[in-house]
Amino acid sequence: MPERENVFDVLTLRGFVAQATDPEEIRQRLEKPLTCYIGFDPTADSLHVGSLLPIMALAHMQRHGHRPLMLVGGGTGMVGDPSGKTEMRKLLSLEEIATNSQALKTQLSRFVDFEGGRALLLNNADWLLELRYIEFLRDIGRHFSVNRMLAAESYKLRFETGLNFVEFNYQLLQAYDFLYLSEHYDCILQMGGNDQWGNIVAGIDLIRRKGGKSSYGITFPLLTTASGAKMGKTAAGAVWLSAAKTSPFDFYQYWVNTEDQDVVRFLRLYTFLPLAEIAVVESLAGQDLNACKTILAFEVTALTHGFEAAVAAFEGASQIFGQRHLPADLLPSSPVPRRIGDDGAVIPTTVMSCQRLESGIPAFELFAEIGLCNSKSAARRLIQQGGAYANQERIQAFDEMIGSDFLTADGIVLRAGKKKVHRIRIEG
């Protein structure tokens, strides 16, 4: 751990900071260990790539001696944050939230060390669910100006489609969270996405009004890729941190496919590689830049799924797409294998009985069955368009029989398009 390095500078240099309530003072307060928090929504049973940014920020905090609190929004999840959303979020049931919160806990603990209270996981359901309405209105509600809330940017979108009272209360609840954490855990800093600015500031105000303490806020940029897509969260397919929802191999692939313009930015944000080494990447292009994508993917996968899984994904990709030359002096801090081993390559695999394969299976049915395509029609189209391959050979006819004559030592490697791969093995 670097000595005497102020984490605020680190976060700034690495591109984490979009806004800060008072940069100078925050920097000063961070000279001494403090407690900070970020909230996570339990809207699904896994976090996705979009949450990686706040998680990394907390990890940086901890590495610099501060105590991060991760607040799972078990209580607020029942209300739904309207900030920046165009429509109302579906409300979750208590049970859903409970299971989801549990899953998030497990994931978060990969990035932050919870030993001996160095970090804490809290659930705001613990204090929000027992709030009493009248008391809350009297003690908390009176500190909020409706006029100001109406003027807030984050609600603008919703004035077009409509905003109900439940959502309108979200800000109060989040502010109350901050107050609660301030009083019970001496938490003085809240971080969050830039869309959270209004909610964070509301919390700071509330704390000041209730007890005169100073608190602070930092927001992260809302990341989009260079071409404008939301990080890791597309309507079609979110990239999840859970291995069950997005395999480590696919996760790795997501990062390898980073756009050129994003590589440096992502290295800074999503890895712990030294900034000095990353600076070199800025002047790279073509093959060298691709090598950096490999390292980026490796690093992020290692953080999320562990070193072993990252190596496996790396080798799997090397087998399919060819090995990349990774110069020893490129991002030298990364433990990425610079040379490739030849075992343990992990690509999604289906095991099939010997006799099933014996008789052969029409290609389009096989592709649909193993999930490379969503339906037989889709598989048919794919093959007719020339996007389907068996053992790196293009499949010519949609009903071509795939059978045991395709078997190699590695089974049968089927590929849809350039990047989706699946392996068939026989049992026994």
Next chain:
RNA sequence: GGAGAGGUACCCGAGUGGCCAAAGGGAGCAGACUGUAAAUCUGCCGGCGAAGCCUUCGGAGGUUCGAAUCCUCCCCUCUCCA
């Protein structure tokens, strides 16, 4: 509570009795070009199949030879009024 507008495929959004599996755009997928990138161009983009059938236009009924389109009831969203 009253008045009005509206709910169409992943999203936005045309369509107001047959030519509608439903225009257009976006997203997505494939091919070409490449660097497992972006941009661009081309094709695809409900399901099953072979060129015909099945299931879709908030839900349930009804009218009709025939409905996403007409009627009835219900559900939901929004706007204005109270």
